[in-house]
Amino acid sequence: MSQDDKKTAAARAALAYVEDGMRLGIGTGSTAEAFVRLLAEKVGDGINVTGVPTSERTARLCVELGVPLATLDEMPRLDLTVDGADEIDPQLNLTKGGGGALLREKIVAHASEMLVIIADDSKLVPALGAFPLPIEVNPFGLEATRQSIVDAYTELGQSGEVRLRVRDGQPFETDGGHLILDASFGHISDPKALSDALHAIPGVVEHGMFIGMATLAVVAGSDGVRTLEAPQAQNRAS
Numbered sequence: 001m002s003q004d005d006k007k008t009a010a011a012r013a014a015l016a017y018v019e020d021g022m023r024l025g026i027g028t029g030s031t032a033e034a035f036v037r038l039l040a041e042k043v044g045d046g047i048n049v050t051g052v053p054t055s056e057r058t059a060r061l062c063v064e065l066g067v068p069l070a071t072l073d074e075m076p077r078l079d080l081t082v083d084g085a086d087e088i089d090p091q092l093n094l095t096k097g098g099g100g101a102l103l104r105e106k107i108v109a110h111a112s113e114m115l116v117i118i119a120d121d122s123k124l125v126p127a128l129g130a131f132p133l134p135i136e137v138n139p140f141g142l143e144a145t146r147q148s149i150v151d152a153y154t155e156l157g158q159s160g161e162v163r164l165r166v167r168d169g170q171p172f173e174t175d176g177g178h179l180i181l182d183a184s185f186g187h188i189s190d191p192k193a194l195s196d197a198l199h200a201i202p203g204v205v206e207h208g209m210f211i212g213m214a215t216l217a218v219v220a221g222s223d224g225v226r227t228l229e230a231p232q233a234q235n236r237a238s
């Protein structure tokens with residue numbers, strides 16, 4: 001089974017959580033796009049849902065495929081968000097932001113009663129950190145913020161590097177007009193401590209660790225689709 005087939009299998013399995021009348025957060029990335037395509041088929045079959053997209057890219061695909069959309073301001077509480085991830089640890093803590101959408105993804109997930117993550121099994125890891133952590137930052141004082149991030153890791157006993165994300169020779173700009181710093185420091189031993197340290201840096205807008213936010217992960221491998229449950233999911237709207 002190809003990786004794309006696994007993504008589609010996970011996306012298809014997650015459709016089971018979508019019910020008529022739901023207010024849906026809709027994630028970003030290749031796996032989330034597989035979900036949008038399947039969701040659009042259900043909309044075509046008559047299911048009534050309204051989506052809040054987590055990126056301009058996802059919004060464009062939804063519009064193209066006829067998935068009804070609202071803004072988060074119009075619909076500030078959501079029943080369910082379905083999104084992808086770059087890493088999933090055994091507690092269902094996540095690394096997200098490989099596509100640069102982490103801030104809107106986190107805002108939408110936080111407004112959702114349930115967060116269902118869809119992924120192929122290559123995303124399962126024993127601990128977060130092999131994938132560089134995307135950190136969304138304000139452009140002002142970029143170098144000062146970069147150095148503060150290095151200091152935060154150093155104080156936690158980790159060494160590595162922080163690089164500005166570049167696309168087509170230009171700094172990558174998020175939908176919110178921010179920049180992304182990718183932090184490569186290896187396995188994160190204490191995600192909560194790192195999260196607190198990063199949030200204490202004024203230039204950091206948000207980071208891509210989603211700690212205790214996922215309700216379920218629907219993970220596809222060659223042997224089929226598994227549903228993993230979070231020990232306890234927090235930080236969600238009710």
Ligand SMILES: O=C[C@H](O)[C@H](O)[C@H](O)COP(=O)(O)O
Nearest residue numbers: 029030031097098099100101
């Ligand atoms: O910013 C992007 C998101 O966090 C994606 O959900 C994440 O990077 C996973 O993307 P993909 O499904 O393409 O691997």
